[in-house]
Amino acid sequence: MLILQGKVPGERHNRCMLQNAPSLPAKTLSAPQKALIKLGLKRDIDLALHLPLRYEDETRIVMLRDAREGDTAQIEATVTACEITQRPRRQLLVTVDDGSDTCVMRFFSFYPSHQKALAVGNRIRARGEVKGGFMGLTMMHPTFKAAGGNLAEALTPVYSTVAGLAQAYLRRAVITGLNHADLSETLPPGVPWPDPRGAWSLRDALRFLHHPTPDVSLAALEDRSHPAWVRLKCEELLAQQLSQLTAKRERDLLRAPTLKLKSKGLYGQLLKALPFGLTNAQQRVGQEIAKDLARSVPMHRLLQGDVGAGKTVVAALAAMVAVDAGWQCALMAPTEILATQHFAKLVGWLEPLGVKVAWLIGSQKKKERAAMLALIESGEAALVVGTHAVIQEHVKFKNLALAVIDEQHRFGVAQRLALRGKMQADGMEPHMLMMTATPIPRTLAMSYYADLDVSVIDELPPGRTPIVTRVVSDHRRHEVVERIGAQIQQGRQVYWVCPLIEESEALDLTNATQTHADLSEALPGVMVGLLHSRMPVAEKKAVMELFTAGVMGVLVSTTVIEVGVDVPNASLMVIEHAERFGLSQLHQLRGRVGRGAAASACVLLYGTPEGGRLSETARERLRAMVDTNDGFEIARRDLEIRGPGEFLGARQSGAPLLRFADLETDSHLLDWARALAPQMLDQHPQLSERHIGRWLGGKSEYLKA
Numbered sequence: 001m002l003i004l005q006g007k008v009p010g011e012r013h014n015r016c017m018l019q020n021a022p023s024l025p026a027k028t029l030s031a032p033q034k035a036l037i038k039l040g041l042k043r044d045i046d047l048a049l050h051l052p053l054r055y056e057d058e059t060r061i062v063m064l065r066d067a068r069e070g071d072t073a074q075i076e077a078t079v080t081a082c083e084i085t086q087r088p089r090r091q092l093l094v095t096v097d098d099g100s101d102t103c104v105m106r107f108f109s110f111y112p113s114h115q116k117a118l119a120v121g122n123r124i125r126a127r128g129e130v131k132g133g134f135m136g137l138t139m140m141h142p143t144f145k146a147a148g149g150n151l152a153e154a155l156t157p158v159y160s161t162v163a164g165l166a167q168a169y170l171r172r173a174v175i176t177g178l179n180h181a182d183l184s185e186t187l188p189p190g191v192p193w194p195d196p197r198g199a200w201s202l203r204d205a206l207r208f209l210h211h212p213t214p215d216v217s218l219a220a221l222e223d224r225s226h227p228a229w230v231r232l233k234c235e236e237l238l239a240q241q242l243s244q245l246t247a248k249r250e251r252d253l254l255r256a257p258t259l260k261l262k263s264k265g266l267y268g269q270l271l272k273a274l275p276f277g278l279t280n281a282q283q284r285v286g287q288e289i290a291k292d293l294a295r296s297v298p299m300h301r302l303l304q305g306d307v308g309a310g311k312t313v314v315a316a317l318a319a320m321v322a323v324d325a326g327w328q329c330a331l332m333a334p335t336e337i338l339a340t341q342h343f344a345k346l347v348g349w350l351e352p353l354g355v356k357v358a359w360l361i362g363s364q365k366k367k368e369r370a371a372m373l374a375l376i377e378s379g380e381a382a383l384v385v386g387t388h389a390v391i392q393e394h395v396k397f398k399n400l401a402l403a404v405i406d407e408q409h410r411f412g413v414a415q416r417l418a419l420r421g422k423m424q425a426d427g428m429e430p431h432m433l434m435m436t437a438t439p440i441p442r443t444l445a446m447s448y449y450a451d452l453d454v455s456v457i458d459e460l461p462p463g464r465t466p467i468v469t470r471v472v473s474d475h476r477r478h479e480v481v482e483r484i485g486a487q488i489q490q491g492r493q494v495y496w497v498c499p500l501i502e503e504s505e506a507l508d509l510t511n512a513t514q515t516h517a518d519l520s521e522a523l524p525g526v527m528v529g530l531l532h533s534r535m536p537v538a539e540k541k542a543v544m545e546l547f548t549a550g551v552m553g554v555l556v557s558t559t560v561i562e563v564g565v566d567v568p569n570a571s572l573m574v575i576e577h578a579e580r581f582g583l584s585q586l587h588q589l590r591g592r593v594g595r596g597a598a599a600s601a602c603v604l605l606y607g608t609p610e611g612g613r614l615s616e617t618a619r620e621r622l623r624a625m626v627d628t629n630d631g632f633e634i635a636r637r638d639l640e641i642r643g644p645g646e647f648l649g650a651r652q653s654g655a656p657l658l659r660f661a662d663l664e665t666d667s668h669l670l671d672w673a674r675a676l677a678p679q680m681l682d683q684h685p686q687l688s689e690r691h692i693g694r695w696l697g698g699k700s701e702y703l704k705a
């Protein structure tokens with residue numbers, strides 16, 4: 001691959017600087033070159049596609065009289081005063097006058113050279129954000145140089161950058177990239193265009209967006225509605241659709257064991273043995289999965305279902321199909337508690353049917369682990385449940401055919417690939433079932449998950465009552481404690497989740513320990529347990545067993561219980577410092593209650609910073625929790641608050657996130673790309689390949705996971 005051919009001006013010895021990058025020791029690269037790589041700007045085309053975040057207008061000089069508050073303005077004026085004051089802190093104060101008005105410039109960090117350049121009587125050209133106020137117009141730390149000189153002909157682009165990479169260097173690099181990159185069209189001629197204003201050529205659009213002429217509406221540039229932007233967004237969305245479709249077609253060429261449902265097999269036996277009947281949604285999804293498994297193409301299915309919808313039993317049924325056909329199944333969960341609980345539940349369901357279940361977690365005793373590994377390798381264990389421990393190198397399956405990943409958003413691409421790699425048979429891939437309680441809104445599903453088949457359990461098991469959620473200030477904590485007492489009296493159980501303290505796990509722990517002590521004291525006669533991630537496994541297990549058995553009334557915990565834990569008798573969830581949690585996380589936590597028939601409640605305790613108020617996003621999150629119990633609605637709001645980057649989490653780490661298109665406002669462009677992609681792949685395979693390569697470079701691998 002050609003990487004950044006040509007020169008970046010201003011750097012010597014850098015012709016073709018990265019062309020042989022793999023063989024160059026890193027230290028021969030300068031700091032800005034390394035920074036470019038860090039930004040993913042390796043090829044000319046990457047630089048050409050690194051579009052401005054915003055623009056600065058250096059094409060004209062503004063009179064101070066006309067400068068509006070908040071505008072970044074370029075002025076030319078004469079210095080009328082220049083002095084250092086010490087109060088309220090040491091700063092350089094410079095007053096300038098351009099004949100229409102005066103302006104005070106403040107510099108908190110400055111050198112003698114500043115004072116020299118800003119001496120009284122000098123004429124300067126300065127740029128900065130204009131603020132009004134009691135003292136008249138001011139500018140903080142404007143940039144400045146001597147007055148005079150040419151004005152820019154185009155708006156000045158401002159690029160996103162990283163430390164060690166100055167705008168000026170980056171601008172020059174972009175120009176070089178733009179001049180050297182192959183910008184020939186990859187869209188097939190004559191494609192219908194989604195924008196009534198017509199299509200710009202890629203070359204024109206890029207040149208324009210990097211250096212727009214001053215007559216253009218800044219608003220259309222900044223909200224990205226300008227036709228040049230539309231052109232780029234279409235290109236980007238098309239690349240994403242093409243690469244996902246390619247991944248899907250490649251997968252369709254792979255082979256997987258065909259697992260046919262047996263009429264009098266384990267599937268039916270498990271159904272009969274369950275203490276409940278499946279919901280319609282579970283039945284439908286079960287059939288969708290069974291149909292996939294019966295094909296010789298590997299399944300790649302995402303199972304979405306709100307918290308408590310009953311995904312585990314669906315996974316167990318799928319496992320029965322595999323086991324009946326003589327193959328093994330693996331179920332991987334993100335935490336030890338969850339894996340342990342799955343194990344207990346599955347053993348309860350399956351061992352009576354004669355299905356051997358093994359389990360693997362990180363902190364297992366050596367002897368037990370060795371025994372489990374042997375069971376897995378010999379094939380005696382038909383189902384293997386565990387944490388990341390399942391994908392470690394020394395774990396050998398006899399014949400894995402189905403891999404289930406619970407809470408899939410908690411795993412990264414590499415981990416999913418590793419699990420897939422546990423299949424031994426040559427040239428074959430296991431079927432993959434990925435489960436999540438974080439539903440993916442439609443637009444995201446259509447773009448980022450376009451290569452997956454999706455099943456949805458859109459119905460909760462019968463008899464559940466909606467959870468009532470309250471937001472309560474931490475000052476009223478004692479009332480909450482009273483309420484706990486009342487719940488326990490009624491034979492119910494309570495979770496108390498301690499705050500998330502991001503900086504320090506140790507603090508998390510202190511906090512949980514303190515709360516545990518407080519509650520034990522406040523609730524005499526009630527068994528209050530403590531659970532946190534650093535406890536030895538045996539101890540965790542013992543605590544969970546006491547809680548599951550209903551002996552323990554209150555479980556104080558750090559966020560280790562976040563996902564999946566299932567104790568139907570628990571009816572009250574208290575989340576302390578709820579303002580520190582993300583929306584999806586709160587929804588997951590709340591989902592620990594409301595699993596039985598009893599009316600359940602969730603109390604979101606919030607603390608305000610000393611004298612302050614909750615931030616707007618924190619308030620929005622808490623409000624959303626009170627407003628709705630619906631996971632899809634929560635996900636939609638979460639997406640709105642956080643944006644797709646964070647929302648998607650691990651699946652997309654390092655993968656091509658959309659940089660330009662916005663899934664909400666550009667959904668018509670997404671529709672266009674979705675319709676075009678299959679045609680283009682069929683009729684113009686070479687153009688398709690070039691298009692994907694141009695936009696995604698080496699990153700499209702991620703989409704295969």
Ligand code: ADP
Pocket residue numbers: 276277278279282305306307308309310311312313437461462564566568595
């Ligand atoms: P999630 O989808 O969040 O993983 P679980 O699989 O843990 O949910 O199921 C939640 C609870 O509901 C479990 O106790 C499970 O046994 C129970 N359950 C699942 N399906 C049904 C059903 N159809 N009827 C009644 N209870 C069910």
Ligand code: MG
Pocket residue numbers: 311312406564
């Ligand atoms: Mg679950």
